[in-house]
Amino acid sequence: MTGAERFTVALIGASGLLGRAVAVELARQAKDxxxxxxxxRRAVADSVPLDIRDHDAVRAFLRREKPQVIVVAAAERRPDVCENDPALARALNVDALGAIATEARALGAWVLSISTDYVFDGTSPPYSPDDAPAPLNAYGQSKLDGENxxxxxxxxxxxxRLPLLYGPVVDWSESAxxxxxxxxxxxxxxxxxxxxxxxxxxxYPTYTPDVAVVIRGMIEHHARGAxxxxxxxxxxDEPMTKFDIxxxxxxxxxxxxxxxxxRTPADATPRPRDCHLDSxxxxxLGIGRRTPFDTAIAHVLARYPALPPH
Incomplete structure (x- = not known):
C-alpha cells in the first residue's frame, strides 16, 4: 500500500489495561x-484526548480521522462502580457506543467493541456466542445493552466478549x-x-497481549475483505479461583x-460463578494465542514492587 492508501484504525481507549496492549500490537503493522x-484519564504518547461521553467530540474525531476500523476498548468495567452509579455505566458502556456506532455507519467503518463474560449468569458453562445472556449485575447488563x-x-x-483480564499494569489495582x-x-x-x-x-484469566493478537487478527480479516x-x-483456557491465582x-x-x-460468595455486588466462554x-478462523498463566504472570510480576498499589 502507498502512504496515501494506508489503512486507518482508530483505537478508542488506548490508556487502559487492554488498550495499551492493543496499541503495542497494532504498532507492528505500522508500515501498512x-x-x-x-x-x-491517562496520557498516552501520541494519543488524542477524548472523553467518549462527549458525543460531539467523538463525531468530530471520527470525521477528521476517517478510519476504516474503530476498536472500542474504553468502558466502565468495575462491577461495584456500575452497581453504585448506573448512570455512569450507561453513559460509558451504552450511550457512547451508540454514538460511535451511528457515526461509524455513516463513514462506512467497521466497529469492534469489547464486551464481557458477565453478560451470562454463570450457571451453565461453557457459553457459546448464541447462548441467551442473563446478567446478574449492572455491569453485565450495561455491557449487554451496549452490545445491542x-x-x-x-x-x-x-x-x-472477554473474561478476567491481566497483563502489564501501571498500578497493581488495575487488574483483579x-x-x-x-x-x-x-x-x-x-x-x-x-x-x-x-x-x-x-x-479464566486472559493475558492482554494475547487478546491484542486476537484483535489484530480480526482486523487483518477485515482488511482482506473477510x-x-x-x-x-x-x-x-486455565480455570482457577482467585485462591488458585x-x-x-x-x-x-x-x-x-x-x-x-x-468458599462462599463474599462480594457485595453479585457475580457469576463460572462464565467460561467458548472461543x-x-x-x-486460525485467530488466537494463549500464553500459559505461569509464564505470563511471571513477566507481569517482574516489576513488583516498583508500581504503586493504586
Whole structure:
C-alpha cells in the first residue's frame, strides 16, 4: 500500500489495561496501517484526548480521522462502580457506543467493541456466542445493552466478549489478578494475618497481549475483505479461583504466603460463578494465542514492587 492508501484504525481507549496492549500490537503493522489512539484519564504518547461521553467530540474525531476500523476498548468495567452509579455505566458502556456506532455507519467503518463474560449468569458453562445472556449485575447488563446498541445500529459490526483480564499494569489495582499481589506479599509477614481469597467463583484469566493478537487478527480479516460480524468470544483456557491465582502469584514471587480459602460468595455486588466462554468461532478462523498463566504472570510480576498499589 502507498502512504496515501494506508489503512486507518482508530483505537478508542488506548490508556487502559487492554488498550495499551492493543496499541503495542497494532504498532507492528505500522508500515501498512495508520493507528490513531485516544485516551481519557491517562496520557498516552501520541494519543488524542477524548472523553467518549462527549458525543460531539467523538463525531468530530471520527470525521477528521476517517478510519476504516474503530476498536472500542474504553468502558466502565468495575462491577461495584456500575452497581453504585448506573448512570455512569450507561453513559460509558451504552450511550457512547451508540454514538460511535451511528457515526461509524455513516463513514462506512467497521466497529469492534469489547464486551464481557458477565453478560451470562454463570450457571451453565461453557457459553457459546448464541447462548441467551442473563446478567446478574449492572455491569453485565450495561455491557449487554451496549452490545445491542452497537449491533442494532450496524449488524456488520462485531462484539468481542472477554473474561478476567491481566497483563502489564501501571498500578497493581488495575487488574483483579494483580490487585491480589500486595495482600499476598503482606500475608507472608509473620506479624500479619492471612489473606482471604475467593475460592468459590471459577475464572479464566486472559493475558492482554494475547487478546491484542486476537484483535489484530480480526482486523487483518477485515482488511482482506473477510469481515467478522456479530458476537465473538475469546478466553484463556486455565480455570482457577482467585485462591488458585493467589497461590500461583506467591509461587512466582517466591513468598511463603498465608492464604485462606473463602468458599462462599463474599462480594457485595453479585457475580457469576463460572462464565467460561467458548472461543471456537475465532479458533476456527486460525485467530488466537494463549500464553500459559505461569509464564505470563511471571513477566507481569517482574516489576513488583516498583508500581504503586493504586
Amino acid at each position: 496501517w495508520r493507528v490513531v489512539c485516544t485516551a481519557h 446498541a452497537l449491533l442494532g445500529c450496524d449488524p456488520h459490526a462485531c462484539v468481542l 489478578v494483580t490487585s491480589l499481589t500486595p495482600a499476598i506479599v503482606a500475608s507472608a509477614d509473620t506479624a500479619n494475618a492471612p489473606a482471604t481469597m475467593d475460592a468459590w467463583a471459577t475464572r 469481515t467478522i460480524s456479530g458476537i465473538t468470544q475469546w478466553s484463556g 493467589a497461590e500461583r502469584i506467591a509461587r512466582a514471587l517466591k513468598v511463603d504466603a498465608k492464604l485462606v480459602a473463602q 471456537a468461532r475465532l479458533e476456527a
